[in-house]
Amino acid sequence: MSASPEPVGTIYDIGYRHYDGPRLGxxxxxxxxxGAGLRASFGLGRSGRxxxxxxxxxxxxxxxxxxxxxxxxxxxxxxxxxxxxxxxxGIGALxxxxxxxxAPELVVNDMRHRVLPLYFSRPIGRFDYITAxxxxxxxxxxxxxxxxxxxxxxxxxxxxxxxxxxxxDEIGALPGIxxxxxxxxxxxxxxxLAICSLAARRAYAAxxxxxxxxxxxxMAGTFQEQGRGLADLAPLFNPLAILDGARQxxxxxxxxxxxxxxxxxxxxTYGLATVLLLGVSLAILALxxxxxxx
Amino acid sequence: xxxxxxRALTKRYPGVTALDxxxxxxxxxxxxxxxxxxxxxxxxxxxxxxxxxxxxxEARVLDLDPATQGAAIRELVGYMxxxxxxxxxxxxxxxxxxxxxxxGLPSGAARERTADVLRHVGLYExxxxxIGGYSTGMKQRVKLAQxxxxxxxxxxxxxxxxxxxxxxxxxxxxxxxxxxxxxxxAVIVASHLLGEIERVATWLVAIDAGRLLxxxxxxxxxxxxxxxxxxTDEPAEALAARLVVRGFNAQADGRTVVADLASHDRPEFEIxxxxxxxxxxxxxxxxxxxxxxxxxxxxxxVGGADERVA
Numbered sequence: 376m377s378a379s380p381e382p383v384g385t386i387y388d389i390g391y392r393h394y395d396g397p398r399l400g401x402x403x404x405x406x407x408x409x410g411a412g413l414r415a416s417f418g419l420g421r422s423g424r425x426x427x428x429x430x431x432x433x434x435x436x437x438x439x440x441x442x443x444x445x446x447x448x449x450x451x452x453x454x455x456x457x458x459x460x461x462x463x464x465g466i467g468a469l470x471x472x473x474x475x476x477x478a479p480e481l482v483v484n485d486m487r488h489r490v491l492p493l494y495f496s497r498p499i500g501r502f503d504y505i506t507a508x509x510x511x512x513x514x515x516x517x518x519x520x521x522x523x524x525x526x527x528x529x530x531x532x533x534x535x536x537x538x539x540x541x542x543x544d545e546i547g548a549l550p551g552i553x554x555x556x557x558x559x560x561x562x563x564x565x566x567x568l569a570i571c572s573l574a575a576r577r578a579y580a581a582x583x584x585x586x587x588x589x590x591x592x593x594m595a596g597t598f599q600e601q602g603r604g605l606a607d608l609a610p611l612f613n614p615l616a617i618l619d620g621a622r623q624x625x626x627x628x629x630x631x632x633x634x635x636x637x638x639x640x641x642x643x644t645y646g647l648a649t650v651l652l653l654g655v656s657l658a659i660l661a662l663x664x665x666x667x668x669x
Numbered sequence: 670x671x672x673x674x675x676r677a678l679t680k681r682y683p684g685v686t687a688l689d690x691x692x693x694x695x696x697x698x699x700x701x702x703x704x705x706x707x708x709x710x711x712x713x714x715x716x717x718x719x720x721x722x723x724x725x726x727e728a729r730v731l732d733l734d735p736a737t738q739g740a741a742i743r744e745l746v747g748y749m750x751x752x753x754x755x756x757x758x759x760x761x762x763x764x765x766x767x768x769x770x771x772x773g774l775p776s777g778a779a780r781e782r783t784a785d786v787l788r789h790v791g792l793y794e795x796x797x798x799x800i801g802g803y804s805t806g807m808k809q810r811v812k813l814a815q816x817x818x819x820x821x822x823x824x825x826x827x828x829x830x831x832x833x834x835x836x837x838x839x840x841x842x843x844x845x846x847x848x849x850x851x852x853x854x855a856v857i858v859a860s861h862l863l864g865e866i867e868r869v870a871t872w873l874v875a876i877d878a879g880r881l882l883x884x885x886x887x888x889x890x891x892x893x894x895x896x897x898x899x900x901t902d903e904p905a906e907a908l909a910a911r912l913v914v915r916g917f918n919a920q921a922d923g924r925t926v927v928a929d930l931a932s933h934d935r936p937e938f939e940i941x942x943x944x945x946x947x948x949x950x951x952x953x954x955x956x957x958x959x960x961x962x963x964x965x966x967x968x969x970x971v972g973g974a975d976e977r978v979a
Contacts, residue, residue, distance in 0.1 A: 391789060391852040392819035394782060398744055398773040407770035420763065484756045493815060496718055496748035497771045498740040 377456060382521045389597055404499045412511025415480045439465070440523040444530025451611055455613035456531055459524050460628035463559070467615045470563055471588035473519055474512075478567035479580035481508050487575060491667050501664045505568070509660075512564035520563075521556030527564045528552060551626035558625070559618050562649060565656035566614060572663040582600040588614060595634055611648055620645025670732050672697045672823065672855050673717060678726035680712050680879075689711040689879040690726070695857075699849035701870030701887070702859040703795060704714035709879040710859040711751065714825045718748060731822060746817030751827040754812060757801025761792055761811045765818050772819035779818070786814045790844060813844065817854075824848060826858045830865055838865070867891075868871055869871050889900050899926040899944055900957035911947040912940070928963065
């Protein structure tokens with residue numbers, strides 16, 4: 376714009392300006408939805424109240440790892456560090472809480488307040504939309520399922536007498552750490568969003584997510600009391616146990632507290648159950664969003 | 670290349686035909702799409718946006734095929750739906766900027782244009798507050814802003830004055846006119862309110878039950894009909910009868926008479942003298958005497974369709 380002779384401070388209407396800059400199309404749109412979804416997952420740009428659960432869960436997931444690593448590095452051999460798989464199972468209770476609190480933020484209002492037609496009248500399709508939401512929640516969940524374990528990993532390497540030797544000892548665990556983190560994050564995100572896509576309000580969605588995990592846990596417990604046979608099926612009612620079983624199947628590492636240890640099922644069963652859980656969740660999402668009228 | 674063209678466009682649902690062999694060619698401007706509720710306006714818009722496949726026929730928007738190039742079209746058009754479509758817990762600024770990015774704008778441009786567009790639609794301080802607390806008028810402005818923020822070449826507005834009070838209606842219509850004329854963006858505005866369309870549109874497309882009634886410049890809808898409208902203070906059958914006796918073609922309807930201005934080979938304005946003389950001799954007071962114009966409403970009167978399909 377050229378300088379105007381008008382006095383400084385005068386407000387004048389500069390009229391409508393056309394936009395001839397770049398248009399990023401479908402990729403830009405998907406990136407925007409992923410970015411906004413990530414922010415929503417941590418309550419960024421929202422009230423302080425909506426930050427409590429996601430940040431609280433993240434801090435709780437990180438504290439034991441952080442403290443243990445700090446003590447180990449500063450004080451030395453006083454304590455043994457948690458094993459990677461024990462740690463992931465140990466903080467598992469935080470995952471349903473995070474998903475129940477944040478998954479509804481990503482999808483319920485868009486559906487309830489009929490914002491979806493505004494998305495679909497832009498250069499994306501319905502599957503782009505839900506894929507972007509899934510990616511956003513999965514990435515957010517990685518902060519819980521991967522970050523603390525990576526800190527533990529760093530602690531183990533740093534606490535070793537010889538850095539190179541320590542790295543050599545631990546590096547073999549890295550694929551398992553990454554794989555387990557991604558597996559948990561993606562399956563939990565898909566399950567959470569699938570449940571939320573069926574709920575009319577955010578509160579119902581949160582309740583439904585918690586219910587699925589609680590009922591799964593309770594049923595697993597009840598079955599376990601029934602003695603042999605049925606007890607072996609117990610973990611299959613608990614999504615977290617299914618994921619732990621699949622993790623063991625893929626990467627090894629037994630967790631003593633996990634119902635998987637008590638049940639006498641081939642580990643591949645858990646792999647199958649995980650595929651089924653993910654498949655059903657994705658199918659629910661696909662069907663639900665195909666039915667949205669524009 | 671026309672802005673929008675359709676050829677024999679048909680959309681059938683089980684049991685219902687929403688669009689029935691619609692053929693159109695539209696050039697840029699403010700185009701009014703009129704029809705009763707359920708006439709097929711929204712269906713047409715959704716097909717043009719590539720959100721709904723047609724059953725038969727062809728459509729092109731900006732020389733792109735909605736059926737196969739929907740995403741490319743949707744990058745260049747804006748859409749304001751008829752229904753509520755705003756999340757209550759975010760601010761207008763945040764929401765419109767997000768929608769700009771989903772339209773493909775980089776984040777810097779999205780923020781800049783959001784500020785511009787919200788100012789153009791008349792949202793100022795309140796744009797930082799959550800949308801849930803807005804009045805209907807403010808919400809309609811946000812809906813318009815999100816359709817405009819990526820500087821579309823075509824804007825589809827579905828019943829944009831829905832739920833607005835008379836003042837809000839005037840402001841919205843004024844905005845639409847500015848967008849069409851000043852901003853240079855083609856606007857397709859769908860409405861069941863002819864009076865509103867008449868105020869903003871330069872071209873009119875009338876559809877009824879999925880069929881095209883007429884597509885023409887607005888002026889041709891309201892041109893003179895070559896008829897004289899005579900309104901009296903009492904039933905006017907006698908006046909009509911006398912005019913017929915004098916050789917004019919006249920029909921009475923309650924207290925009004927509609928007569929052809931030119932009958933047989935009489936001079937065009939001789940009828941005025943005849944009306945004056947006959948009204949005087951019958952002792953009728955004349956209330957109104959004017960050359961009749963087409964009314965937009967005529968389009969939807971029984972028989973209107975058959976007479977006027979182009």
